[in-house]
Amino acid sequence: MEDRILLAHGSGGRLAHELVERTFVVALDNPMLSRLDDSAVAEFNGRLAFTTDSYVVSPISFPGGDIGRLAVCGTVNDLAMSGAKPLYLSLAFIIEEGLPLNDLKQVVDSVALTAREAGVSIVTGDTKVVHRGSADRLFINTAGIGIIGEGVDISGSNARPGDKVLLSGTIGDHGMAVLSVREGLSFSTTLESDCAPLNAMVADMLNACSDIRCLRDPTRGGLATTLNELAGQSGVSIRIDEGSIPVREEVRAACEMLGLDPLYIANEGKLVAIVPSGHADRVLQAIRDNPCGRGASVIGEVGAENPGRVVMNTGIGSSRIVDMLTGDPLPRIC
Amino acid sequence: MEDRILLAHGSGGRLAHELVERTFVVALDNPMLSRLDDSAVAEFNGRLAFTTDSYVVSPISFPGGDIGRLAVCGTVNDLAMSGAKPLYLSLAFIIEEGLPLNDLKQVVDSVALTAREAGVSIVTGDTKVVHRGSADRLFINTAGIGIIGEGVDISGSNARPGDKVLLSGTIGDHGMAVLSVREGLSFSTTLESDCAPLNAMVADMLNACSDIRCLRDPTRGGLATTLNELAGQSGVSIRIDEGSIPVREEVRAACEMLGLDPLYIANEGKLVAIVPSGHADRVLQAIRDNPCGRGASVIGEVGAENPGRVVMNTGIGSSRIVDMLTGDPLPRIC
Numbered sequence: 001m002e003d004r005i006l007l008a009h010g011s012g013g014r015l016a017h018e019l020v021e022r023t024f025v026v027a028l029d030n031p032m033l034s035r036l037d038d039s040a041v042a043e044f045n046g047r048l049a050f051t052t053d054s055y056v057v058s059p060i061s062f063p064g065g066d067i068g069r070l071a072v073c074g075t076v077n078d079l080a081m082s083g084a085k086p087l088y089l090s091l092a093f094i095i096e097e098g099l100p101l102n103d104l105k106q107v108v109d110s111v112a113l114t115a116r117e118a119g120v121s122i123v124t125g126d127t128k129v130v131h132r133g134s135a136d137r138l139f140i141n142t143a144g145i146g147i148i149g150e151g152v153d154i155s156g157s158n159a160r161p162g163d164k165v166l167l168s169g170t171i172g173d174h175g176m177a178v179l180s181v182r183e184g185l186s187f188s189t190t191l192e193s194d195c196a197p198l199n200a201m202v203a204d205m206l207n208a209c210s211d212i213r214c215l216r217d218p219t220r221g222g223l224a225t226t227l228n229e230l231a232g233q234s235g236v237s238i239r240i241d242e243g244s245i246p247v248r249e250e251v252r253a254a255c256e257m258l259g260l261d262p263l264y265i266a267n268e269g270k271l272v273a274i275v276p277s278g279h280a281d282r283v284l285q286a287i288r289d290n291p292c293g294r295g296a297s298v299i300g301e302v303g304a305e306n307p308g309r310v311v312m313n314t315g316i317g318s319s320r321i322v323d324m325l326t327g328d329p330l331p332r333i334c
Numbered sequence: 335m336e337d338r339i340l341l342a343h344g345s346g347g348r349l350a351h352e353l354v355e356r357t358f359v360v361a362l363d364n365p366m367l368s369r370l371d372d373s374a375v376a377e378f379n380g381r382l383a384f385t386t387d388s389y390v391v392s393p394i395s396f397p398g399g400d401i402g403r404l405a406v407c408g409t410v411n412d413l414a415m416s417g418a419k420p421l422y423l424s425l426a427f428i429i430e431e432g433l434p435l436n437d438l439k440q441v442v443d444s445v446a447l448t449a450r451e452a453g454v455s456i457v458t459g460d461t462k463v464v465h466r467g468s469a470d471r472l473f474i475n476t477a478g479i480g481i482i483g484e485g486v487d488i489s490g491s492n493a494r495p496g497d498k499v500l501l502s503g504t505i506g507d508h509g510m511a512v513l514s515v516r517e518g519l520s521f522s523t524t525l526e527s528d529c530a531p532l533n534a535m536v537a538d539m540l541n542a543c544s545d546i547r548c549l550r551d552p553t554r555g556g557l558a559t560t561l562n563e564l565a566g567q568s569g570v571s572i573r574i575d576e577g578s579i580p581v582r583e584e585v586r587a588a589c590e591m592l593g594l595d596p597l598y599i600a601n602e603g604k605l606v607a608i609v610p611s612g613h614a615d616r617v618l619q620a621i622r623d624n625p626c627g628r629g630a631s632v633i634g635e636v637g638a639e640n641p642g643r644v645v646m647n648t649g650i651g652s653s654r655i656v657d658m659l660t661g662d663p664l665p666r667i668c
Contacts, residue, residue, distance in 0.1 A: 006662075012554025013598075013659025017563075036567065037489050038550060039383035039416035041482065048382075049373035052424035052477055053460045058468075082373035090386035090477045094428070126387045128473075130666060134392075136468035141460075143386055143424045143477030148375065155371050216372060220346025229351075233370065264347075325347025328340075332464060 005099040010129030023105055024091075024125060027112045032088070032123040040123035042088065044147070049084035051075060052143040058332040060107065060138050062178045064193030065268070067140055068110030070334060073197050073268055074219065075144040076118045080199040081215040081271065083154035083206060084146030086118060092126040094139040107138065118197035120144070151210050158213035159234035161304040164280035166273040168201070168287050169194070169295035171223050172251040175265035175333050180254065189250050194269035194292075201290040205273065208286035214274040217267065219334055221325040224263040226272055227310045228324040235307040240300030240322070242314045264325045266333045274302060339433040344463030357439055358425075358459060361446045366422070366457040374457035376422065378481070383418035385409060386477040392666040394441065394472050396512045398527030399602070401474055402444030404668060407531050407602055408553065409478040410452045414533040415549040415605065417488035417540060418480030420452060426460040428473040441472065452531035454478070485544050492547035493568035495638040498614035500607040502535070502621050503528070503629035505557050506585040509599035509667050514588060523584050528603035528626075535624040539607065542620035548608040551601065553668055555659040558597040560606055561644045562658040569641040574634030574656070576648045598659045600667045608636060 008015040025034050032040040053074045060067040072089065079086040091111060095104065115122055173194040180191045198217065205212060214234070218226035223245070231238045247255075247262045255262050269292055275283045280298055287293035310322040342349040359368050366374045387408045394401040406423065413420040425445060429438065449456055507528040514525045532551065539546060548568070552560035557579070565572045581589075581596045589596050603626055609617045614632055621627035644656040 007665040008660070008662040010554075010665070011659055011662035012600075013559055013662065014657075015660070016555075017658065035489065035491070036563075037416060037491075038412040039385035039418060039478075039480070041416060042382050042384070043380075044382040045379045046377075048376050048378040048479070050376070050422055050424065050479060051373035051458050052426045052475065054426045054428050054462045054475060056428060056462045056464050056468075078372040082371060082375060084373060088384055090384065092386045092388045092475050092477075094388050094390060094473055124385050126475075128388045128390045128666075130390050130470065133467070134390075134470040134666075135473075136464060139428055139462075139469075139473070141386065141388060141426050141475035141477075143384075143426075143475075144373075145382070145384060145479070146373070155369065157369070157371075220344075221350075225347055229370075266346075323348075324351070325345055326342070326349070328342040328345035328347065331341040331344070332462075332468075 003101050005095050005097060005101060005129055007097050007129050010127055019127060023108055027108045028122040030121045032121060047148040049079050049082040049146040049148055051078040054139060054141040055334060056139050056332050057178060057334050058136060059181060062181045062193055063190050064177055065195035066107060066110050067138060068107035069114045069195055070268060071140040071142045072111055072114035072118060073195050075142040076120060076197045076199050077217045079144050079146035080202040081217055083152040084148045086120045086144055086146040086199050088123045088145045089120050090124045090143045091122045092141040094135055095129045096135040096137050097129055097132045099137055118199055152206060154212055154215050156214055156216060156230050156233035159230055159236050159274045159302050161236055161302050162277050163213055163274045163302040164277050164298050165238060165300040166284055167297060167299045168271045168293040170246040170248050171267055172247060172262035172265035174268040175330050176251045176254050178333050179330055191250055194267055196269035196292050198271055198292055201287060201292050204286045204290055205283050208282045209275060209279040211279060212273055212275050215271055217271050219266050219268060222264040222266060224322045225325045231310050232308045237303040237306045237309045238300055239303055239311045242312050244297050244299045246295045246297060260329055263322060337435050339429050339431060339435060339438060339463055341431050341463050344461055353461060357442055361442045362456040364455045366455060381482040383413050383416040383480040383482055385412040388473060388475040389668060390473050390666050391512060391668050392470060393515060396515045396527055397524050398511055399529035400441060400444050401472060402441035403448045403529055404602060405474040405476045406445055406448035406452060407529050409476040410454060410531045410533050411551045413478050413480035414536040415551055417486040418482045420454045420478055420480040420533050422457045422479045423454050424458045424477045425456045426475040428469055429463045430469040430471050431463055431466045433471055452533055486540060488546055488549050490548055490550060490564050490567035493564055493570050493608045493636045495570055495636050496611050497547055497608045497636040498611050498632050499572060499634040500618055501631060501633045502605045502627040504580045504582050505601055506581060506596035506599035508602040509664050510585045510588045512667055513664055525584055528601055530603035530626050532605055532626055535621060535626050538620045538624055539617050542616045543609060543613040545613060546607055546609050549605055551605050553600050553602060556598040556600060558656045559659045565644050566642045571637040571640045571643045572634055573637055573645045576646050578631050578633045580629045580631060594663055597656060
């Protein structure tokens with residue numbers, strides 16, 4: 001077998017079949033995938049959640065993860081943010097001709113490992129190869145299916161005045177980790193991406209309180225954009241306290257050096273939860289009991305005035321409007 | 335709003351939200367999509383089919399279709415080839431910075447039109463933008479969900495000796511249409527892609543005979559590769575008659591000029607069906623009654639000897655082995 005990806009690996013012909021059988025099916029093996037029919041087939045009864053994301057992160061490997069881990073976590077987390085138990089993922093590659101086959105294998109291994117960690121199966125897939133120069137190394141798309149338990153009703157439009165806003169830990173880790181390796185920045189400690197599947201944590205949270213109103217992972221656009229989305233969808237305001245939002249010292253330092261605001265930097269292993277005030281302590285404890293949520297805190301409260309607005313009480317006693325991200329300080333972060 | 339796609343359209347921030355709301359949701363509008371939560375949610379009870387494909391065709395527009403129509407038809411057809419009724423599609427764009435917004439809008443309109451034609455809803459999506467030169471204009475991924483009716487059991491591994499092999503019409507139309515526009519070839523008649531959703535035809539076929547063994551659409555790799563897949567998965571041989579395989583005169587001429595074999599050229603609106611011999615006439619009639627299947631014919635038969643082999647009786651009275659595609663004569667055909 002060739003040691004680099006050729007156009008013929010995407011042709012649907014013999015090399016494509018060899019790639020699927022020797023590289024994908026071996027690493028991702030499960031009965032639904034290895035049928036190799038046009039679709040995967042499974043019994044499903046209940047409320048289905050369905051989501052998709054493409055991943056174009058550059059470079060494809062970074063401290064704390066790679067594009068494969070990201071592609072599983074991102075879609076698993078989107079399902080979890082709908083209150084669903086993630087079950088099945090699709091996996092589609094767009095590969096630039098000439099990519100070393102070993103680089104692809106490493107990504108596939110990372111997909112396999114992360115899928116096992118999250119308890120999901122890769123059940124269907126696709127590979128396309130484009131000419132050298134027509135793509136940058138490797139893009140991935142994953143779509144995912146999950147099942148939503150009875151009584152669970154989570155949506156960005158469910159926040160109500162008086163609800164508490166919880167954040168599961170430090171912000172900006174993923175974005176600054178990718179940026180640091182991309183720009184060759186070096187710090188005394190290594191910045192690591194927080195990239196992780198959050199479905200087990202969400203399951204624990206729902207066990208603690210089935211009445212969670214909103215869940216969202218603050219990925220592209222960061223915490224500020226996510227809070228603006230939730231305020232907009234629910235027609236409420238959100239007030240947060242700057243001092244309650246955890247930021248790692250090295251992330252803060254890197255942001256200051258580069259003129260970036262951690263509120264707008266992507267996370268890949270954090271979530272925002274909006275819960276009825278009386279349940280906040282219980283949900284907070286459930287988050288903190290999970291390894292991904294040890295640094296969780298209550299960061300603010302939902303209000304009725306100025307629907308759609310997010311306001312932050314700053315450290316110096318004033319307050320300021322926190323807008324959605326405009327522009328893109330960090331392209332290709334996920 | 336800008337008239338070209340900027341990196342910020344993929345940032346998750348304000349421009350990304352405007353693109354989603356003004357371009358995607360307006361064209362593709364349905365209640366599941368316009369919730370704008372992390373996942374689409376729907377009740378589902380039964381056997382679920384799940385599939386994915388990415389589309390990297392170049393150029394993005396060609397006689398008879400464009401990348402948007404292709405992205406809907408390809409995934410709808412993969413679901414239909416599992417005997418499923420397609421229901422929901424995801425739609426994910428990877429866009430090169432600088433793409434004219436109008437080009438994107440045309441593709442989205444084509445997606446919307448084709449989705450209506452096929453009776454499916456686009457319920458969830460994603461947009462990523464990469465730097466100029468890091469992708470070639472526009473790539474699309476669609477994943478799809480369908481429901482398989484009771485008693486339907488279609489798989490590439492179900493063919494049995496004695497079964498008949500049916501083909502729904504002319505081969506090579508899609509591949510040669512894309513190639514002709516790419517290479518600036520001109521013929522007295524225009525080659526048109528056969529790109530079309532086949533789910534209505536499959537539903538009619540299943541009404542005529544619920545005992546269909548295999549269905550597959552001969553896309554990349556063409557009819558030859560599809561027949562090899564089916565022979566391999568089922569552990570049978572397939573013998574076809576060259577004279578029974580319809581090829582348009584202009585496709586045959588273009589293939590001869592370029593040294594290509596229509597058996598290996600991609601189709602996007604044709605299917606191969608393998609059915610029990612006694613049901614072949616009924617299924618053939620159901621195919622022919624559909625506008626996409628007027629040129630259907632029985633092209634061969636399944637045998638027991640030499641499992642995995644495909645043999646063709648040629649026009650001159652001899653026979654030859656038809657292998658799977660090796661190499662890739664037409665990269666980026668879908």
